[in-house]
Amino acid sequence: MWDYTDKVKEAFLRPKNVGEIENADAIGEVGSIVCGDALKLYLKIDKETGKILEARFQTFGCASAIASSSALTELIRGKTLDEALSVTNKDIADFLGGLPAQKMHCSVMGREALEAAIANYRGAPVQQSGAERVVCKCFDVTEDKIRREATANHLTTVEEVTNFTKAGGGCGECRPEIEKILLDIWSVQQPLKPLRPSKMTNLQKIALVQEVVESDIRPRLQADNGDVEIIDIDGNRVVVALRGICSGCSMSAVTLRSIQEKLRERVSDDLIVEEEK
């Protein structure tokens, strides 16, 4: 049972401003049914004053997602667009008397829908999908979003980032990457060491592939009850077998690709990772 405040319960049981606005001046849509929550925000805007005359929403999601949407519409109504943009996800959570830590991503979704709607109104170019680097493939979370939320909400652990953005809450493969982003945001920059040697003999290459697999790739897979084994290294071909929960997993293509990425980053750009037939 989630520990919801009375305000969250009230906003969930009797949400304000539900539904569509016919001929809305702006629509902001975030999330998806696949990910488990989605919010569509409709705004009626006074062209003269730039004030939000009406805000309504439709939400697919849990109690706190619905409550956050309701709170958002109440917070922004009557505000100018610039005033509305200063509403943070924390304002939404505070309006509800707080949200459980694991549910903070619901308030972030509210803030994002608002940004999307205002961008839509101002005719900002629609963001090309794929233009940004996606860190969490399960929930389609970009590095940009992680950096933004981590900075705005002072998130210093991977778990906090998951609570606010969902990133890392699925297969968990991106957690080391989130850790790296956090280190980059919060720690004093260290001079970068070259990641890989410029020239290698075949034997050195094989040894380095093995080292990277043992020290970097396998621990990450094992943390999620998967595993990988090197079957053969032939020139630039690295043949592997997925083990544990990875074997037969529907995401195995993604796993293989990420192993390849990692090996290319650390060893050599021409490596090709294949699964044992």
Add this chain to the structure above:
Amino acid sequence: MTTIYLDNNATTRPAPEVLEAMMPYLTEFYGNPSSMHTFGGQVRKRIEEARAQVAALINAEPEEILFTSCGTESDNTALLSAVETLPGKKHIITTRVEHPAVLNFCHYLGRKGFRITYLPVDALGQIDPAALDGAADDATAIVSIMFANNETGVIFPVEAVAPLLHGRDIFFHTDAVQAAGKIPLDVKKTPVHMLSISGHKLHAPKGIGALYVRKGTRFHPYIIGGHQEHGRRAGTENVASIIGLGKAAELARTNLAEEITYLGRLRDRLEQGLLNSCPHARVNGDIANRLPNTANISFEYIEGEAILLRLNEYDICASSGSACTSGSLEPSHVLRAMDVPYTAVHGSIRFSLSRYNTDQEIDTVLEVMPKIIQELRELSPFGRDMKANSHG
């Protein structure tokens, strides 16, 4: 308002008869069953009666039953015992839809170097016993397949699995925590080596379980200490709960046929009623092979936690496989293994009934539910998709 409790696969109300049987052993008969004096010895006799009662529920011999603290301990013990008594063997076969008591113990053994095969299920949540043939090899120490799934109620063909392992040096364990007391179990007909039971799923209290270990099965204890349970499970007996489990097993056995009919009728009425009154609802699981008390229904385009909290306003208790209720961000591993469509996987509700539910309670749920579903759908941005996907 009185609570309508439809979450009996999570836990059940302790039967009044069970509590009555237990009380003397929490008050005047507090002796230690291991003591030499009559005061303790009389308690030992009652434990042996309870053992016989539990054995009778699954047609086992009393000496084949050992008492544990819960279903999880029984499952862990079975797996550990197998790998300890077959030290060279480093392979385990289970399914993708087991309870975490089996699944996470297998993950743990996986990290210790064991190879784990997780058998898939089909869209109905059913396993294919033939898949076992290709999976088992000389390294396989144990096959652990649940008797019935806790989320969907789907009953697995455990009888069909056993002959496939015949004559091979492989242990066969079944987690029957959800099946015991709900459907007939007969270890004489189903040749498993080990079978897990949990007390609080069949109207005994929480904190008591049992493990059936077939006579002649090599065994290694999980909890090591004193000589209780013939050295197979150390620790002073949870006397009152053991006696409670015995009574609960006897009640389940004597009323089994009647309860299967009663619960099946209530469940079907609930399920059919909801499917008729709520559009875009679907049953998850193999309805031809299912526990009589369980209905797992997905209400498409809405989210399960929201449904549960609305039900909670009417004091109706059920559960959901949605991400938001699991404490993680992903929906239930069982529904994902079944490839339940993305429109439905977040909106699953499990209703699980017991002998204490009534027709009036089902009437109330049938009255309240369509309203809740409609209201949440009006909130959902996917209303248009839903209408577009309507047929007729």
